[in-house]
Amino acid sequence: MDGMHSETVLKPGEKAPDFTLPATPDQELSLSDLKGGPVILAFYPADWSPVCGDQMVLYNQILPEFHRLGAQLVGLSTDGVWCHAAFAQARGLHFPLLSDFEPKGAVARSFGVYRPAEGTSERALFVIDADGIIRWSYVSPLGLNPGADGILAALEGLGAPAHHEGAVS
Amino acid sequence: MSHLTPEVGPGDHVLGPADAPVTLVEYGDYECPYCGQEYPILKEVLRRLGGQVRLVFRNFPITESHPHAAHAAAFAEAVAAIGRFWEAHDLLYEHQATLDDASLAGFARVIGLPRADLDDALNGRHDAKIRQDFIGGIRSGVNGTPTLFINGLRYDGPRDLASLLDVVQQVALRAA
Numbered sequence: 001m002d003g004m005h006s007e008t009v010l011k012p013g014e015k016a017p018d019f020t021l022p023a024t025p026d027q028e029l030s031l032s033d034l035k036g037g038p039v040i041l042a043f044y045p046a047d048w049s050p051v052c053g054d055q056m057v058l059y060n061q062i063l064p065e066f067h068r069l070g071a072q073l074v075g076l077s078t079d080g081v082w083c084h085a086a087f088a089q090a091r092g093l094h095f096p097l098l099s100d101f102e103p104k105g106a107v108a109r110s111f112g113v114y115r116p117a118e119g120t121s122e123r124a125l126f127v128i129d130a131d132g133i134i135r136w137s138y139v140s141p142l143g144l145n146p147g148a149d150g151i152l153a154a155l156e157g158l159g160a161p162a163h164h165e166g167a168v169s
Numbered sequence: 170m171s172h173l174t175p176e177v178g179p180g181d182h183v184l185g186p187a188d189a190p191v192t193l194v195e196y197g198d199y200e201c202p203y204c205g206q207e208y209p210i211l212k213e214v215l216r217r218l219g220g221q222v223r224l225v226f227r228n229f230p231i232t233e234s235h236p237h238a239a240h241a242a243a244f245a246e247a248v249a250a251i252g253r254f255w256e257a258h259d260l261l262y263e264h265q266a267t268l269d270d271a272s273l274a275g276f277a278r279v280i281g282l283p284r285a286d287l288d289d290a291l292n293g294r295h296d297a298k299i300r301q302d303f304i305g306g307i308r309s310g311v312n313g314t315p316t317l318f319i320n321g322l323r324y325d326g327p328r329d330l331a332s333l334l335d336v337v338q339q340v341a342l343r344a345a
Contacts, residue, residue: 055313094233147311
């Protein structure tokens with residue numbers, strides 16, 4: 001439905017590249033720390049989106065539903081740790097925001113969702129299973145909040161073999 | 170993605186004729202300022218296109234950001250139980266700055282909602298219905314508030330009066 005994003009985005013069936021990024025000014029988080037259950041990676045362009053119930057606020061509200069399905073949620077953008085800290089505090093977010101700031105966008109690049117012209121990531125979602133395999137990916141048109149229906153459907157489909165959809169649908 | 174599920178049914182709050190060719194569903198939060206901005210626009214769409222469109226309101230309270238949203242929704246559902254939902258809906262959107270419990274008690278007196286009904290509502294009597302609306306919204310691709318669906322499809326276009334009048338009229342023509 002989108003078709004405007006690059007074809008570089010990692011697809012279902014591929015191994016998610018491990019990474020370690022700052023989650024707070026003095027703490028780091030690695031993807032491998034979250035092993036044992038599914039992980040939702042939500043790349044987004046920038047903190048402080050003006051929309052009411054913006055994507056991260058929406059996911060914060062839906063967090064109990066993600067947890068019910070056994071999944072951990074992580075947000076990622078190229079904003080710095082202090083920006084993330086202020087944003088998370090202002091919005092009351094209950095999940096980590098990782099700072100893909102230096103080297104800039106390195107993790108976004110490794111997932112194929114970096115936008116060099118803007119210096120931000122795409123608005124991109126990945127659902128990764130307990131074995132570290134990407135099971136679903138989706139790149140949203142940049143200005144459009146993708147909601148959570150695709151994430152929930154992907155989490156509920158984790159019992160089935162990896163299939164190729166979402167990013168190209 | 171972005172198809173309304175569940176469809177509009179008997180449990181919904183509906184304003185306008187059942188046989189209207191266009192059904193506009195709003196997922197809203199009584200404390201969301203953008204919903205507050207949309208409220209008079211939706212009223213005007215209904216006023217100008219009466220007969221062609223009906224409005225459905227479903228709860229999508231972002232309670233993590235809006236401390237009064239849950240109780241405001243509970244109040245509206247309590248009023249719905251006495252058959253006067255839209256009066257509560259309108260009062261809430263016309264007084265978004267005062268949605269604390271004391272204000273809700275005042276609204277209850279204005280509408281004639283028994284105090285016991287309000288207390289029951291604030292103690293969770295309608296929470297299951299509100300939660301059901303919320304989960305249905307997530308499943309339907311609601312991505313913030315307000316989110317509008319027009320005849321079952323999420324509408325991502327501009328929400329100003331002229332744009333909405335235009336799109337509703339176009340959908341009405343196609344549905345005819």
